[in-house]
Amino acid sequence: MSTPPNPPSTPVGPPTEPTGTPTRETDSIPAPAQPLSLEKTPAAPATPEAPATPEAPAAPEAPETAQAPEAPAAAAPEPVPAPSAFAPPAFAPPTPSAPAPAPAAAGFGAPGHPWGEPTPGFPGAQYPAYPQATPTGNGLAVAAVITGGFGIFLGVIPFLFWAGTLVAAVGVGLGIGGIARANKGAPNKSMAVVGTVLAVLGLLSSVGGFFLTALVVDRADSRVDRQIEEDWGPDGRHPGIEPWPSKSPSPTQVPGLTSALQFGETYTYPNGIKVSLSVPAKYEPKSKYSGERIKNAVALTVTITNGSTTPYEVIYAVPNVRDDQGMTADMAFDSGSVPKMISGSILPGESASGILAFELPKGTRSITADISPGTGFDRVKYAGPIG
Structure with a gap:
């Protein structure tokens, strides 16, 4: 096989256009539409036009080779119409820019980016409210x-x-x-x-x-x-207790009630209870202290005899004594001697006595007294000289 006289040479470098072909100017890409905003946007600085590409020097003639088909020219993008003043705002596509530099490696003195870049057009999600728990009991x-x-x-x-x-x-x-x-x-x-x-x-x-x-x-x-x-009967008394002595019609003369008895005499009630006062006698105090207080006192002996068939309870049997001027005499108190009053129950047929002393004004020769053997009995009157 014979070698051709002029073998085709392999082109070195990129293909070049023939000499005299006019240089195409790069079509300018229109700026994207900016979103409508109420704030005044500062005017963008004018972009300087790119300088024309200088013509390449003519290359030496080379043998004709197969020409590579030319790439079809890229279609120019259609211009975006300017937004109307009354059109609703629309989200603009992001402006192509230079890629962000990679964050520096985290280390001492160089903190990493804690938050990601915000993405436009994706609003934050809202968490639903917690439902209220329904009461399970009542x-x-x-x-x-x-x-x-x-x-x-x-x-x-x-x-x-x-x-x-x-x-x-x-x-x-x-x-x-x-x-x-x-x-x-x-x-x-x-x-x-x-x-x-x-x-x-x-x-x-x-x-x-x-x-x-x-x-x-x-x-x-x-x-x-x-x-x-x-239990007690219509009159309020127990049937087993002797009835209260009834007050008989006032007779014309009843010694002891309408007229005074002499000291030492005894008065008998209809139920058989008897009472008497002894003849008053001069009282001599038994203690030195009482002798300084008691100057002219007389003593009286009270005797109560139960002539009824039931026991008789003595509650209060103290005579009232007055001098010859009608003044009430005060009871004298001598430690251990007087007064000795009658108290307690007296059995049928029994008697009880007590001694009391009364202070009188000096020169008193006669006194009067009245006494009752208990509640509900008439008071018996006595009168006479001091013995």
């Missing part, structure tokens, strides 16, 4: 039923109606609270209504319990009065 309804039942039970018991009133009032409050909670979604609304009704019935039963208590007290008083009348 304890107020159960409590209202219990307190309402106790209110009814206590309200009808005499003397405890006040406790039923308090418990029923608490039940009404719990029932109303249970109904309000049931309206918010809690269960047992019917139970809350039942508890409220029971509490109201408890209040009504407390009113009935009040009247029942008044009836019980009234009947108890009537029964006690009837029992006392049966």
